[in-house]
Amino acid sequence: MEQFNQYIESILLRDESYADRLFPVKATLSTIRAYSEPLEKVMACYEALSKCSFDEIKTSQKHRKSLAKLLAHTWLISRTRTDTIYRFCLPFSVLLDQPYVFELNYETLFFDLFSRPIQTIEYPKPIFHSVKYEERLALFPDLENLQNLSLATKLTFALLIFKADAISGILSTEDIPNLRLFKDDISILEQKGLISANPSDVDLLATFGYEDLKRFAQKHDIYIFKKRDDLINEISQKISESEIRKFIRPHLEIVKPLMPKIKQMQVLRKFMLEESNRLSIYLEWVALKLCGIPSVVAPLLVKRTLPGDVIPRPTPKKKDYHKNLYRSEGSFLNYYSKREIEIIKSFWDSYCDKVIAEEPVFDDGVKKLAAYMFEIGAVEYFIKSLGKDKKLWRSIFAAFVSSKYRKKYKPSPQLLTCNGCGAQFREYSVSWRLIQCVNGNVQFCQFCYEEILNHDYCANNAEMEKQDNAKMLENLHRLYVSLERIPTLELLKNIPTRIPSHPTEKQIAVGKSLLVMPSQLLYVKRFGSWLKSLEMAGILEGGYRKTARGIQVFANDGHICLSLAEKVVDDWLNAHHINHEKEPKYPFHIEFNPRKLMRADWKIEDTFIEYAGLMEDYEYALKMVRKKSLAESLNLDVIVLSEKDLDNLSLKLERLLTR
Numbered sequence: 235m236e237q238f239n240q241y242i243e244s245i246l247l248r249d250e251s252y253a254d255r256l257f258p259v260k261a262t263l264s265t266i267r268a269y270s271e272p273l274e275k276v277m278a279c280y281e282a283l284s285k286c287s288f289d290e291i292k293t294s295q296k297h298r299k300s301l302a303k304l305l306a307h308t309w310l311i312s313r314t315r316t317d318t319i320y321r322f323c324l325p326f327s328v329l330l331d332q333p334y335v336f337e338l339n340y341e342t343l344f345f346d347l348f349s350r351p352i353q354t355i356e357y358p359k360p361i362f363h364s365v366k367y368e369e370r371l372a373l374f375p376d377l378e379n380l381q382n383l384s385l386a387t388k389l390t391f392a393l394l395i396f397k398a399d400a401i402s403g404i405l406s407t408e409d410i411p412n413l414r415l416f417k418d419d420i421s422i423l424e425q426k427g428l429i430s431a432n433p434s435d436v437d438l439l440a441t442f443g444y445e446d447l448k449r450f451a452q453k454h455d456i457y458i459f460k461k462r463d464d465l466i467n468e469i470s471q472k473i474s475e476s477e478i479r480k481f482i483r484p485h486l487e488i489v490k491p492l493m494p495k496i497k498q499m500q501v502l503r504k505f506m507l508e509e510s511n512r513l514s515i516y517l518e519w520v521a522l523k524l525c526g527i528p529s530v531v532a533p534l535l536v537k538r539t540l541p542g543d544v545i546p547r548p549t550p551k552k553k554d555y556h557k558n559l560y561r562s563e564g565s566f567l568n569y570y571s572k573r574e575i576e577i578i579k580s581f582w583d584s585y586c587d588k589v590i591a592e593e594p595v596f597d598d599g600v601k602k603l604a605a606y607m608f609e610i611g612a613v614e615y616f617i618k619s620l621g622k623d624k625k626l627w628r629s630i631f632a633a634f635v636s637s638k639y640r641k642k643y644k645p646s647p648q649l650l651t652c653n654g655c656g657a658q659f660r661e662y663s664v665s666w667r668l669i670q671c672v673n674g675n676v677q678f679c680q681f682c683y684e685e686i687l688n689h690d691y692c693a694n695n696a697e698m699e700k701q702d703n704a705k706m707l708e709n710l711h712r713l714y715v716s717l718e719r720i721p722t723l724e725l726l727k728n729i730p731t732r733i734p735s736h737p738t739e740k741q742i743a744v745g746k747s748l749l750v751m752p753s754q755l756l757y758v759k760r761f762g763s764w765l766k767s768l769e770m771a772g773i774l775e776g777g778y779r780k781t782a783r784g785i786q787v788f789a790n791d792g793h794i795c796l797s798l799a800e801k802v803v804d805d806w807l808n809a810h811h812i813n814h815e816k817e818p819k820y821p822f823h824i825e826f827n828p829r830k831l832m833r834a835d836w837k838i839e840d841t842f843i844e845y846a847g848l849m850e851d852y853e854y855a856l857k858m859v860r861k862k863s864l865a866e867s868l869n870l871d872v873i874v875l876s877e878k879d880l881d882n883l884s885l886k887l888e889r890l891l892t893r
Contacts, residue, residue, distance in 0.1 A: 369501045376496050379426040390419035433493040436470045653742045654682035686745045698752035707771040709751040714773045716743035722798045806883045826864040841871045
């Protein structure tokens with residue numbers, strides 16, 4: 235399993251932010267390695283159960299041992315926040331071991347679980363991808379080469395299938411962290427003819443965006459107003475191979491592509507999702523049956539979103555979530571302890587004890603842990619018995635996750651006051667993801683943080699639409715004052731990553747402003763554009779104008795800026811009395827600037843300043859690379875600013891203040 239451990243580790247260690255989003259902390263790697271050992275046994279249980287019909291499992295005790303073993307092994311794998319393993323491994327287990335189908339009927343399972351036919355569910359609906367029997371059979375010849383491969387190689391193949399672009403079928407190796415760990419597996423898959431590390435030029439063209447393809451085709455006098463696939467075919471037929479390779483080459487320096495060679499890749503992906511959904515519903519059914527959920531609760535289950543669903547999150551409404559919230563905290567915890575014992579007795583038997591005893595990774599507290607996670611999962615079903623407000627249960631869950639898995643941040647049970655709504659809350663009631671987002675500096679409650687950090691989504695609701703124009707402009711100006719800079723659209727879209735960069739006082743001021751401010755969509759709807767909103771709020775004192783080349787904004791010193799971000803920088807230079815030249819030309823260079831047309835954004839004495847605001851644009855990024863090469867060749871002093879630097883320009887431009 236060493237290779238599998240490396241696989242999991244590579245996912246978590248791709249970069250710090252990704253690891254924190256995907257899994258609580260790196261310190262849990264040892265736990266993951268321990269959990270990886272039972273995976274083979276879980277897959278063996280699936281193999282035994284997959285050959286049975288739903289009715290056979292439902293009515294017979296023949297497979298009781300397999301079910302007990304499956305539950306015992308999967309609870310610690312899929313119910314203790316090890317989402318990484320569950321997400322990347324279990325959905326593929328049935329398919330990749332042998333090409334058989336888990337023979338469980340959707341309709342029967344759903345009816346038994348929810349006490350009503352699936353066709354009657356209006357919202358939310360589980361997403362099923364119907365795969366025809368003939369299409370499913372067509373997959374098996376392609377997958378025969380997988381049967382004798384190792385688990386790690388199968389998982390690598392599954393990762394390739396799910397990461398591959400849905401349109402082109404091409405996979406960028408950037409999408410696979412630490413590719414060196416997969417080198418042997420990719421080599422094996424290539425030998426088996428399942429993937430190709432050398433796609434054709436036509437295949438590689440499919441990795442480019444539609445706009446890039448149109449620009450390339452237009453340069454060679456090809457009619458561009460056609461479908462993407464037709465345009466690629468036209469390019470491959472009318473443009474020479476050397477020109478195509480010249481166009482592709484800069485792209486390949488950044489992206490090294492792989493291409494799965496399965497003929498039915500889309501069918502395979504649908505089939506894997508379908509089996510995953512089927513198993514998810516089945517495990518829900520098993521859990522409810524073993525827990526003895528009364529039939530009177532069954533109609534309430536339609537409110538439960540099944541695993542694998544992609545359902546939009548409803549917009550939160552302003553409510554007093556905190557009323558009487560912690561009054562009965564002690565009695566709730568006592569009730570929980572008693573309920574835990576009841577749940578254990580309802581599903582645990584001697585065979586489960588035997589399974590646990592065989593696994594050294596499971597400690598003596600496994601029953602309590604399994605029951606705890608089971609209880610958290612069942613909370614959504616007991617809506618009436620737990621009352622309307624389920625926040626306390628979510629708080630207990632958040633406290634468990636934070637204290638168990640978060641080493642960097644250790645939420646305490648101290649009582650705090652929210653700077654947004656004024657309600658009292660306990661620090662551990664804020665989810666670990668939000669705690670991580672604000673670097674442990676908790677200043678708002680869970681619900682206020684959700685509205686602040688998801689402002690673009692949460693602030694677009696009926697209550698915010700009730701604000702009149704004057705109030706909206708007042709709130710926008712309040713945000714401008716608290717930010718101490720112009721609020722650009724880019725800033726508002728990236729609030730979660732920008733909040734921690736501010737001091738505590740500024741975080742509180744910005745958070746309060748966002749809580750009462752509608753989304754930018756409503757500003758555009760009321761005032762015509764975001765720029766017009768800023769002007770009417772008294773933020774753009776110099777105004778702006780529209781030209782054939784775009785919108786120009788005037789800085790406080792009269793300089794013309796091509797974006798709000800440029801105005802922020804120009805105004806900062808002016809406020810600090812730094813003499814600066816706008817749009818200066820770079821010196822001549824025979825290779826990088828032969829016609830002396832290349833310009834910087836500002837120049838202070840012998841220092842050039844560039845604001846790199848469109849790095850996602852391919853041609854703009856290439857131009858910035860040329861400017862970098864020019865600066866290195868002529869030994870020029872160049873400061874490059876990004877959108878994030880605008881929050882604290884004094885830090886980035888500190889050396890200019892001492893001149």
